Amino acid sequence: MKSRTDALTRLQSAGQYALELEAVSRHFGALVALADINVAVKAGERRAVLGSNGAGKTTLFNAITGDFPVTTGRVRFFGEDVTDLPVHDRIRRGLRRTYQISQLFENLSVIDNLYLACRGVSQNRFALRRPGPSDARRAMAQTLCELVHLQDVRDADVSTLSYGQQRQLEIGLALAGAPRFILFDEPAAGLSPTERVELIEILQALPSHIGYIIIEHDMDVALRVADTVTMMHNGRIFKEGTPEEIESDPEVQALYLGGGH
Amino acid sequence: MTTPRSYLGQIQPGWWVLAAFLLVYPWFATNFFTYQIGGYTLILGMIALSLMVLAGYGGMVSLAQITVAGVAAYTLPIFGENSVGVLGLGWPEWVLYPFAILIAAVFSTLVGLISVRTEGIYTIMITLAIAVSFFFFARQNYALFNGFQGFSGVDAPSFWGIYWRDPMPFYYLCLACAAFFFCATVYGARSTFGLTLQAIRDNPRRMGALGYNVTAHRVYAFFLAGLIAGTAGVLLVLFNGRVSPGTIGVDIAIDILVIAVVGGLRHPIGPFLGALAFVLLENFAIDLIDRERFNTVIGMAFLLVVFFSPDGLIGLWQKAAAKMRRRDNHGAKPTVKSTGEETQADLA
Ligand SMILES: Nc1ncnc2c1ncn2[C@@H]1O[C@H](COP(=O)(O)OP(=O)(O)O)[C@@H](O)[C@H]1O
Numbered sequence: 088m089k090s091r092t093d094a095l096t097r098l099q100s101a102g103q104y105a106l107e108l109e110a111v112s113r114h115f116g117a118l119v120a121l122a123d124i125n126v127a128v129k130a131g132e133r134r135a136v137l138g139s140n141g142a143g144k145t146t147l148f149n150a151i152t153g154d155f156p157v158t159t160g161r162v163r164f165f166g167e168d169v170t171d172l173p174v175h176d177r178i179r180r181g182l183r184r185t186y187q188i189s190q191l192f193e194n195l196s197v198i199d200n201l202y203l204a205c206r207g208v209s210q211n212r213f214a215l216r217r218p219g220p221s222d223a224r225r226a227m228a229q230t231l232c233e234l235v236h237l238q239d240v241r242d243a244d245v246s247t248l249s250y251g252q253q254r255q256l257e258i259g260l261a262l263a264g265a266p267r268f269i270l271f272d273e274p275a276a277g278l279s280p281t282e283r284v285e286l287i288e289i290l291q292a293l294p295s296h297i298g299y300i301i302i303e304h305d306m307d308v309a310l311r312v313a314d315t316v317t318m319m320h321n322g323r324i325f326k327e328g329t330p331e332e333i334e335s336d337p338e339v340q341a342l343y344l345g346g347g348h
Numbered sequence: 349m350t351t352p353r354s355y356l357g358q359i360q361p362g363w364w365v366l367a368a369f370l371l372v373y374p375w376f377a378t379n380f381f382t383y384q385i386g387g388y389t390l391i392l393g394m395i396a397l398s399l400m401v402l403a404g405y406g407g408m409v410s411l412a413q414i415t416v417a418g419v420a421a422y423t424l425p426i427f428g429e430n431s432v433g434v435l436g437l438g439w440p441e442w443v444l445y446p447f448a449i450l451i452a453a454v455f456s457t458l459v460g461l462i463s464v465r466t467e468g469i470y471t472i473m474i475t476l477a478i479a480v481s482f483f484f485f486a487r488q489n490y491a492l493f494n495g496f497q498g499f500s501g502v503d504a505p506s507f508w509g510i511y512w513r514d515p516m517p518f519y520y521l522c523l524a525c526a527a528f529f530f531c532a533t534v535y536g537a538r539s540t541f542g543l544t545l546q547a548i549r550d551n552p553r554r555m556g557a558l559g560y561n562v563t564a565h566r567v568y569a570f571f572l573a574g575l576i577a578g579t580a581g582v583l584l585v586l587f588n589g590r591v592s593p594g595t596i597g598v599d600i601a602i603d604i605l606v607i608a609v610v611g612g613l614r615h616p617i618g619p620f621l622g623a624l625a626f627v628l629l630e631n632f633a634i635d636l637i638d639r640e641r642f643n644t645v646i647g648m649a650f651l652l653v654v655f656f657s658p659d660g661l662i663g664l665w666q667k668a669a670a671k672m673r674r675r676d677n678h679g680a681k682p683t684v685k686s687t688g689e690e691t692q693a694d695l696a
């Protein structure tokens with residue numbers, strides 16, 4: 088915990104932001120899914136995004152990664168303007184994400200899924216040779232496989248996995264290589280209580296220089312893994328603060344915590 | 349674990365039997381069966397294999413594979429020799445053949461560049477449009493393609509004291525090429541690039557989010573498929589001794605699709621099974637029905653296979669094998685792993 092705070096202060100004093108969004112908006116026809124979003128997330132910061140369904144949280148992630156282009160505004164990643172870069176170039180710069188609805192390779196095995204994730208952020212993506220047993224990416228995939236507790240189903244096809252296992256693999260894919268900043272889209276949704284605990288452990292065990300944004304409906308989970316909280320509503324950022332500030336904010340309570348969603 | 353020795357050790361006995369049979373086949377087959385059936389099956393099988401690589405692993409159905417083969421086929425009389433007195437630059441064979449294959453692969457890459465940003469039915473439409481335009485262009489252009497008539501008098505090479513259009517040498521030439529690309533495909537399916545291609549088929553969006561340039565991988569697949577189809581194109585023009593717009597017509601483009609689908613897109617043996625069925629039908633169905641009815645027979649065979657076995661002849665074979673195995677086990681093993689994975693596992 089101490090070293091993490093140290094690293095944080097170091098980066099903050101260097102003025103290093105992992106993510107900066109400047110007047111970002113995204114329209115779907117007449118629908119304004121994101122309206123004039125301005126956010127700056129420091130390197131190593133861990134932030135939770137809360138908001139009711141349709142608030143624009145997933146769209147925010149899509150704008151950051153480039154899955155969908157923004158309608159207006161700029162996105163900067165570690166100071167570099169990445170607004171016009173395709174998704175894969177942003178990923179190669181250290182950005183990672185998981186999807187709310189698992190996006191896996193159904194007909195490949197768990198270890199092949201993880202191997203592809205490790206290979207995607209390294210060289211030789213076009214290699215016509217089979218990866219040998221001494222291949223470094225294979226070894227990394229193996230480590231990831233153990234990290235997300237999928238060792239028992241290592242060689243099983245993804246389509247045969249349980250829902251919880253697929254969610255774990257989804258997270259494993261986002262941890263490949265050397266991530267600098269990760270976007271987790273509702274990783275805890277649909278997990279059993281045990282799986283939730285495992286997820287929280289994985290997040291808390293991440294090296295302190297890796298920051299993330301996690302979309303999470305469950306306040307208890309969110310508060311345990313995040314330093315700051317952002318509330319979204321109708322495509323806008325509605326409140327930002329520490330977990331305590333957010334929890335005690337009367338407006339937030341009225342809109343979200345009290346009234347349900 | 350991955351030494352060549354252990355790869356060989358993993359191959360099922362059935363494949364060795366097949367290999368042995370293919371090697372001794374011309375020793376007891378007539379010239380007709382060696383050349384017209386054997387050689388032609390292997391050539392068509394390779395063209396269909398190039399489609400299987402794109403469609404089976406990459407999820408991209410291209411109707412322009414015969415066109416790619418045709419580009420290589422036309423390169424031979426244009427840059428080599430022909431008997432119609434148009435062009436014929438007389439390049440030596442050892443430059444000519446690799447050049448023809450390369451030109452075809454480059455053409456295939458262009459087809460890829462044009463079509464990979466589309467999905468599904470649109471890929472089919474765009475590649476069909478390319479095939480049709482190339483057909484009409486070749487038919488109307490006399491300066492380069494000699495129009496409707498095309499080129500004849502394309503001779504096969506003679507070296508090592510062998511004339512390579514004689515049935516037996518030609519068969520072995522085709523067999524060597526087909527076996528090379530077949531093994532390369534089986535090996536390549538588990539290579540890094542092979543995995544990326546299958547992953548892109550399953551979920552292109554996620555591949556982008558893992559750092560892959562999806563378009564580049566698809567285009568590279570077109571390049572590799574172009575090497576296969578181009579080699580088949582060279583063999584095709586040696587086989588016929590001539591090439592004309594009829595070689596690359598839309599009917600042939602559809603035949604290639606039928607061959608690949610009927611054979612099965614889940615394993616590289618499928619296209620060769622489909623080609624064998626097609627060549628046998630083409631040669632012997634005429635004894636039973638009119639020439640004009642041939643396409644009806646092909647169409648019906650296509651429908652039957654697609655209805656009863658979505659994985660083509662491979663699927664039928666696996667069902668039969670599974671049934672036999674179940675009988676052996678007295679029903680002890682009721683669950684049979686479905687379709688392609690089994691052959692994948694058999695080989696890889
Ligand atoms: N691809 C899309 N096409 C059209 N509308 C979309 C699309 N994606 C999201 N939306 C709309 O944008 C709004 C925000 O969606 P989303 O970001 O998924 O919300 P959240 O993740 O907060 O639940 C919703 O009204 C949704 O219907």
Ligand SMILES: [Mg+2]
Pocket residue numbers: 144145146187
């Ligand atoms: Mg969402």
